[in-house]
Amino acid sequence: MSRLPHISSAERGPASVIAGPWPTYSQFKSLPERDRWVLYGSAKAYRVALENQGLVMAEGYEAFIRRVCAELEI
Template sequence: MNGLPQPTTAEKGPVSVIAGPWPSYSQFKGLPERDRWVMYGSAKALRQALEDQGLVMAETYDAFVRRVTGELDL
């Protein structure tokens, strides 16, 4: 351990923090707009699934939305 306190949540106790940004969606920028919106929905669903498992993203949700919409040119 690095000696730093481990992040916790009130409901679940200690949590794992995932440093990001991860994954990158920039490779999908060339898709048609409708498909890019589908990828955006998938990105949000993946993040939610990870958070539902108790993982905490180092990247804030607002930063995540800005990054992914920028990478997808939405």
């Protein structure tokens, strides 16, 4: 799994911390497996997009991956 290099919040400017977990994906667990994998990829991309905007998730990346996988049952 590839990750972007860590950039400190000082390099990006002030960081906003998003408490969570947010968003949740459990409502999608009844979808076909292929669709759940697509959502998994989208969830990771969305998190990266938020982080690239300077937002910091209170939930660590590994915990986020474990949670999304459990919620999507993949």
